[in-house]
Amino acid sequence: xxxxxxxxxxxxxxxxxxxxxVVALGPIHGYAIALRLQQMSREVxxxxxxxxxxxxxxxxxxRWLRAEWAATETGREARFYxxxxxxxxxxxxxxxxxxxxxxxxxxxxxxxx
Amino acid sequence: MxxxxxRDPRIRDEIQFHVDQLIESYIAVxxxxxxxxxxxxxEFGNVAATEERxxxxxxxxxxDLGKDIRYSLRTFSxxxxxxxxxxxxxxxxxxxxxAIFSVCDAVLLRPLPYRxxxxxxxxxxxxxxxxxxxxxxxxxxxxxxxxxxxxxSCAQPVRVGVTGLGPARRVDGRMVCANFFxxxxxxxxxxxxxxxxDDEVGAxxxxxxxxxxxxxxxxxxxxxxxxxxxLNGRTFAVVGVLPPAFQFFRQDDVYAPIGLSLVPGSGWxxxxxxxxxxxxxxxxxxxxxxxxxxxxxxxxxxxxxEYPATNAGLGGKVERVxxxxxxxxxxxxxxLVSAVALLLLLACVNVANLLVGRNASRQTELAIRVxxxxxxxxxxxxxxxxxLMLAVAGGLCGVLVAxxxxxxxxxxxxxxxxxxxxxxxxxSSLALAAIVTVACGIILAAFSAxxxxxxxxxxxxxRSGRTAHRAARSTRRVLMAAEAAFAIVLLAGGGxxxxxxxxxxxxxxxxxxxxxxxxxxxxEGEAWREPARRMAFLDDVTSRILAQPGVLNVGLTLSLPIDxxxxxxPVTVADKTxxxxxxxPTAAFVPVSPDYFDTAGMPMxxxxxxxxxxSAEAPRTAIVNDGLARRLWPREDPIGxxxxxxxxxxxxxxxxxxxxxxxxxxxxxxxxxxASAPPQVYLPLAQLPGDSVALVVRTSSDPAHxxxxxxxxxxxxxxxxxxxxxxxxxxxxxSAVAYQRLSAIILTVFAGVALVLAAxxxxxxxxxxxxxxxxxIGLRMALGARPTSVVRLIVSxxxxxxxxxxxxGVVIAALGSRAIEHLLFEVTPYDPAxxxxxxxxxxxxxxxxxxxxxxxxxxxxxxxxxxxD
Numbered sequence: 001x002x003x004x005x006x007x008x009x010x011x012x013x014x015x016x017x018x019x020x021x022v023v024a025l026g027p028i029h030g031y032a033i034a035l036r037l038q039q040m041s042r043e044v045x046x047x048x049x050x051x052x053x054x055x056x057x058x059x060x061x062x063r064w065l066r067a068e069w070a071a072t073e074t075g076r077e078a079r080f081y082x083x084x085x086x087x088x089x090x091x092x093x094x095x096x097x098x099x100x101x102x103x104x105x106x107x108x109x110x111x112x113x
Numbered sequence: 114m115x116x117x118x119x120r121d122p123r124i125r126d127e128i129q130f131h132v133d134q135l136i137e138s139y140i141a142v143x144x145x146x147x148x149x150x151x152x153x154x155x156e157f158g159n160v161a162a163t164e165e166r167x168x169x170x171x172x173x174x175x176x177d178l179g180k181d182i183r184y185s186l187r188t189f190s191x192x193x194x195x196x197x198x199x200x201x202x203x204x205x206x207x208x209x210x211x212a213i214f215s216v217c218d219a220v221l222l223r224p225l226p227y228r229x230x231x232x233x234x235x236x237x238x239x240x241x242x243x244x245x246x247x248x249x250x251x252x253x254x255x256x257x258x259x260x261x262x263x264x265x266s267c268a269q270p271v272r273v274g275v276t277g278l279g280p281a282r283r284v285d286g287r288m289v290c291a292n293f294f295x296x297x298x299x300x301x302x303x304x305x306x307x308x309x310x311d312d313e314v315g316a317x318x319x320x321x322x323x324x325x326x327x328x329x330x331x332x333x334x335x336x337x338x339x340x341x342x343x344l345n346g347r348t349f350a351v352v353g354v355l356p357p358a359f360q361f362f363r364q365d366d367v368y369a370p371i372g373l374s375l376v377p378g379s380g381w382x383x384x385x386x387x388x389x390x391x392x393x394x395x396x397x398x399x400x401x402x403x404x405x406x407x408x409x410x411x412x413x414x415x416x417x418x419e420y421p422a423t424n425a426g427l428g429g430k431v432e433r434v435x436x437x438x439x440x441x442x443x444x445x446x447x448x449l450v451s452a453v454a455l456l457l458l459l460a461c462v463n464v465a466n467l468l469v470g471r472n473a474s475r476q477t478e479l480a481i482r483v484x485x486x487x488x489x490x491x492x493x494x495x496x497x498x499x500x501l502m503l504a505v506a507g508g509l510c511g512v513l514v515a516x517x518x519x520x521x522x523x524x525x526x527x528x529x530x531x532x533x534x535x536x537x538x539x540x541s542s543l544a545l546a547a548i549v550t551v552a553c554g555i556i557l558a559a560f561s562a563x564x565x566x567x568x569x570x571x572x573x574x575x576r577s578g579r580t581a582h583r584a585a586r587s588t589r590r591v592l593m594a595a596e597a598a599f600a601i602v603l604l605a606g607g608g609x610x611x612x613x614x615x616x617x618x619x620x621x622x623x624x625x626x627x628x629x630x631x632x633x634x635x636x637e638g639e640a641w642r643e644p645a646r647r648m649a650f651l652d653d654v655t656s657r658i659l660a661q662p663g664v665l666n667v668g669l670t671l672s673l674p675i676d677x678x679x680x681x682x683p684v685t686v687a688d689k690t691x692x693x694x695x696x697x698p699t700a701a702f703v704p705v706s707p708d709y710f711d712t713a714g715m716p717m718x719x720x721x722x723x724x725x726x727x728s729a730e731a732p733r734t735a736i737v738n739d740g741l742a743r744r745l746w747p748r749e750d751p752i753g754x755x756x757x758x759x760x761x762x763x764x765x766x767x768x769x770x771x772x773x774x775x776x777x778x779x780x781x782x783x784x785x786x787x788a789s790a791p792p793q794v795y796l797p798l799a800q801l802p803g804d805s806v807a808l809v810v811r812t813s814s815d816p817a818h819x820x821x822x823x824x825x826x827x828x829x830x831x832x833x834x835x836x837x838x839x840x841x842x843x844x845x846x847x848s849a850v851a852y853q854r855l856s857a858i859i860l861t862v863f864a865g866v867a868l869v870l871a872a873x874x875x876x877x878x879x880x881x882x883x884x885x886x887x888x889x890i891g892l893r894m895a896l897g898a899r900p901t902s903v904v905r906l907i908v909s910x911x912x913x914x915x916x917x918x919x920x921x922g923v924v925i926a927a928l929g930s931r932a933i934e935h936l937l938f939e940v941t942p943y944d945p946a947x948x949x950x951x952x953x954x955x956x957x958x959x960x961x962x963x964x965x966x967x968x969x970x971x972x973x974x975x976x977x978x979x980x981x982d
Contacts, residue, residue, distance in 0.1 A: 031134040050158040054170040
């Protein structure tokens with residue numbers, strides 16, 4: 001389970017954006033999304049598994065993701081998610097927001113004391 | 114749910130896959146399967162909770178709704194009594210509301226079938242506050258001089274006899290100016306409207322028939338335009354058929370050009386006579402009714418200056434046809450709408466009361482649900498569904514109630530209620546039903562929700578029952594007082610109408626109406642030009658009817674009592690100073706046969722009756738009624754005095770011959786039951802046999818039994834004479850008060866329903882109060898209180914609440930009963946006797962409704978009561 005690096009809490013909006021980004025890279029199922037997020041953030045972010053699936057289904061309900069049952073390499077059936085054009089647009093918008101927000105925060109923090 | 118199956122997300126499978134992957138990953142690093150599983154579940158968290166959260170994220174309102182509905186149904190089936198009473202109360206209230214709204218919709222709200230109907234106005238002549246008909250010459254001046262009308266036309270109501278199409282019958286018709294249908298803006302589906310040529314003297318007679326006439330009399334013949342019909346003995350060519358929904362104040366069957374009435378030398382060309390002519394006009398664009406009114410007033414003033422003898426004191430009145438049509442009825446309908454709104458409120462308050470009581474008992478259940486994690490929103494939603502379900506059930510039953518109520522109303526309504534055949538439950542009524550139902554449901558749900566949300570604030574589950582009941586009790590008291598107030602208002606309305614009907618039935622009409630059969634004969638047309646011919650026929654009819662078994666006496670008259678006068682006019686008295694313009698006395702002139710007074714049962718006060726000596730060639734005689742005698746010759750003997758029909762002084766219109774008064778007869782009510790007897794002048798029929806005669810037959814048994822015999826006798830002599838309005842005098846009198854009777858029926862039914870609802874409400878509250886206080890009652894009984902004192906306690910509490918509500922109700926009723934003032938007869942809107950009786954009835958009902966549960970409570974064994982919670 002945990003390495004010693006501190007885990008950060010993830011706000012719901014941010015989780016949505018990260019999921020969209022991961023799914024943008026190609027069709028992927030829920031377990032793999034969780035692994036990827038952990039991987040890509042260099043173990044900093046570990047999604048609480050209980051929030052992942054509600055988030056995925058919420059995004060699917062909003063038609064930002066599309067889901068299908070398909071076979072994995074091991075032959076088991078899993079539910080794969082792909083990004084819809086609408087979702088792609090959303091990702092862009094949320095990404096722009098995030099950039100603006102983080103730039104603003106950095107701006108404040110980097111002001112010399 | 115089909116969509117659920119089609120796109121079943123298989124949430125459980127998806128989560129299971131994730132967990133399985135976790136397990137595999139732990140096994141891969143060397144854990145045992147058991148350890149791996151434990152670790153995986155620990156890491157993933159609560160699977161069931163996640164599944165629920167996913168379902169919530171997807172939104173499952175439909176599934177929840179189904180659950181709520183099923184839950185509500187279960188609750189209702191456990192409390193069947195409550196559900197039944199609630200649905201019934203709502204059904205009664207909603208049903209009455211839908212029915213009354215349907216009536217309003219048809220009569221008041223739907224637009225008339227004319228083009229731009231609110232541009233069409235009726236122009237009446239006013240003399241001293243009463244509308245009267247316009248004379249032809251005045252109409253022409255009005256038409257030529259007006260500046261605010263695009264076009265103007267005129268119409269005169271007539272009754273004509275139709276022969277040649279089956280048995281002779283009498284129909285209503287109208288003589289109209291050629292542009293009449295253009296002014297109204299009506300397009301004829303078959304044939305054409307009138308053309309100016311049709312109105313000229315000597316033009317071939319043409320007629321336009323109504324859709325109803327075309328269907329029933331001409332069998333909807335598509336080639337009706339090739340046919341002719343015989344009206345009053347003349348042949349008219351059919352040139353047009355009107356659209357089905359068309360009517361102008363009443364359902365006329367035939368329309369003919371007014372040129373046919375304009376016989377040179379007839380009274381039409383006198384400026385003083387009216388013949389029932391009315392003018393209609395189409396307002397110019399951007400002209401208001403007020404502007405048109407001023408225009409007409411100006412013309413009237415000009416004419417009064419130019420023709421002072423006939424037009425002095427005459428004014429004009431301009432009103433939209435729609436307003437003229439519903440003017441009389443509007444007041445009644447507004448009163449009914451108010452009453453029904455109250456009834457609906459009463460029903461809702463009743464149900465709310467029931468809900469409060471029931472929720473107080475459910476506090477324990479609700480508290481448990483809250484403890485188990487039911488969200489506030491969820492609870493509210495369930496309560497809303499409950500309220501809506503009750504309302505919807507009530508609404509559906511209400512539509513049934515409304516259908517039944519409407520059929521009763523239409524059957525009992527007087528025939529001249531405007532547009533009565535259009536009354537039915539239409540789209541707008543159903544739309545209103547839906548809206549009101551949902552509104553009721555929401556209001557009731559709000560009530561319940563307030564109660565339910567209190568459940569969350571309860572501390573302990575154990576004691577929640579009692580505290581909730583106590584809080585509910587004051588709410589229920591307030592609701593109870595409100596119910597009492599509404600009930601009093603409705604009861605007062607019903608009571609006032611009942612008293613009115615009693616007074617109406619007690620009126621002495623001045624003659625003996627029982628066992629009297631009436632009919633009207635029309636003797637118009639070429640064949641009846643000779644007065645001698647008419648009299649011969651009438652004598653023949655009289656003697657043959659007299660010969661029938663069961664007939665005691667036969668009389669003839671122009672105007673039947675109560676039915677209304679067919680001939681009114683100014684009276685000129687000989688040997689008296691000429692009165693000024695405004696003071697000319699008017700009277701109803703009534704030609705009658707010698708036996709008429711005896712047949713009708715009118716007492717002769719002085720002098721003699723008419724007899725054979727008052728024949729056509731004999732000196733002109735008259736009999737006056739008591740009222741006229743007192744007015745014209747206050748302290749003198751009227752016998753031997755002389756009078757005649759017509760204006761005094763030079764000029765104007767047709768005057769009758771001078772007549773000598775030979776007798777004085779008692780007063781009869783001529784114009785309806787409520788209007789007092791007007792001055793009347795009776796003339797011998799032989800000297801003035803008109804073309805319309807009413808027959809009265811005094812029978813030894815039920816007049817209805819002789820109706821066919823009388824009709825057959827007349828048709829046997831002359832089959833082409835239409836016999837109309839064949840009915841008993843009692844029927845005629847009943848139809849004269851049809852409005853009042855209908856309103857009385859409706860308001861009394863409302864009052865009855867209100868009383869039942871209030872009684873049920875009181876019973877519910879009392880039963881609840883008694884259940885709450887079971888321990889207290891047990892205690893009292895155990896300490897030696899007598900059962901009667903306990904019952905008295907409960908009853909007096911109920912009476913107290915109801916009394917407060919009644920006082921409020923009396924105040925509201927006193928203020929609001931002005932709305933039905935026009936329906937009342939010899940009863941003031943604040944009649945204290947009625948109010949007193951009504952309050953007493955409600956208090957008595959309350960006492961009973963409280964006493965029943967109270968008596969049941971005191972019979973319970975005190976020991977058991979003390980142990981109860």
